[in-house]
Amino acid sequence: MMTGMERFGALMSGGTPDRVPIVCNLLDQGARELGLSILEYYSRGEHVAEGQLRMREKYGYDTLTGMFYSALEAEVMGCRNIIYADDGPPNVGHLVINAPRDIKRLHVPDDLNEHPRFRELTTCIGLLKKEAQGRFPVLGVVTASFSLPAMLMGVGPWMELFLNGDPALRDELLETCSLFCSRQIAALREAGADLIVYVDPLASATFIQLKKFRELALPWIIRDLEAHGPAGVIFFNGGGRINPILADIREHAGIGAYYLNPYDDITEARALLGSNSLIAGTINDIRLIDWSPDEIEREVEKIMLAGKRAGGFIFGTLLMPCGIPEENIRALVAAAIRHGHHAESVVCR
């Protein structure tokens, strides 16, 4: 049997692993695992690393997610209030940008590890890397420069600025966010992240039309990845549909792996991308809250069928809500293992 790392390695070198690798993005669930409140859980990188390791061990999927919550990026950029819930992810509770002059005041630390919470994050990634012993890829997660302003000023004001606002101000903000993004990629890689999940929902077809994407978002994807390069980067939909923008990203930013939305068609994505890119197909994980194990099985089978036909395939989830019962997570992984075996390896057995 291959390890998660070997499965990813096989895919990335154009081969076929024993089965489709499985990504399960469980985050806040780790707190429950450790019997901690979400606030306590995220206060220490050790806790989060422990939570991630236990959940991977318990359910048997192939990756470790080195992420706390998106709002952490806003914290590093100056957000002073994070709202915690008992049963869901922490959220931004203070907007850093309330007026144009706030954009000019934004500051990206040279060393992101100077920020205590970011240091917990890199500590967590370091621990995951060490404990994984090369068996499971550690995912680092960054928000794209084009999406980050949503957390700094609110989605509405950001849309207003990039659609109909002052282009100079918009570019100044994106410039800062892009610097932050590239520094973050470097810091997460240095801490031990094997792959970088690049999250850009504001660039998705759910938010903006293709024309706007090309004009406003694509240049910043290219820019964010300039220093690091596209190798080892996975473009993540973040909840928006991305099929309409795949071909452009592939051609101009050179990213080699695309993590689709549950509503993006896998076969279509393969046709758009050509044969050389990896595709992660996702299950609509909000449905996992109340689907029966049988329904989960059928859904996984459908995704796997399309995925195996497409080739170069990874199976994944979006950001799994806390309300998903444990037995459904088990049913999901079991079904993904069952239906993820490649025909060849089934024959070999």
Add this chain to the structure above:
Amino acid sequence: MSEGIDKQILDSYLTALFDTDKAGALRVVQEALDGGLTPEQVVFEVIIPGMERMIGGMISDNLVTLSQHFLASQIAEEVTDRLIPLFATVPEVQGHVVIGTSHGDFHGLGKKIVIGCLKARMFQVTDLGINVAPEKFVDQALEVGAEVIGISSMMVHTATGERGPKRVRQLLREQGLEDRLRIIVGGAPYRFHENLFREVGADAWGDTAAEVPGIVARLVREVRS
């Protein structure tokens, strides 16, 4: 004003909306007014059809994006607020909605877009803001005499949590108000799960803001009948 010119105005308005060009859309509105269209015509024959074109795709086969919802609603709200006082007769209020985001949820954009669409359709709207306690939804609905409570949530836990729509439903039941008030919910999680609205005790949900006025109109009819 002839049919042909109206169509041309609507087409230019739609093009501006499609391109999320706010200045362009407002220019079309102004030119229409300058060209002799009445405020009523502008609202009912340009702004509202513009909004409704988004249901099921503005241009066939094309996904309508959130930025287009955002802009259409923003313009609808701005323009109707400005033009209603200029109407020849006071328009009939279609119903009254109180709306806010669920407890623990600080994401107000979806709600804001919905408000613009409702106002353009001559609904009266009371905005309760963000992070609204379930008791407040009910109390305020009674106070202003609303028929419908709208609850917006961006995350699963704020949609399904014990202080969200479920609790609002419970309060309505406890206080014997279920005949008088309907609950409509919306926001990101419902778009991934078309039955979630039932699980949280709502009477209806709206996939996009553009379709909300139609659904709310139905709920208001139910309450009034």
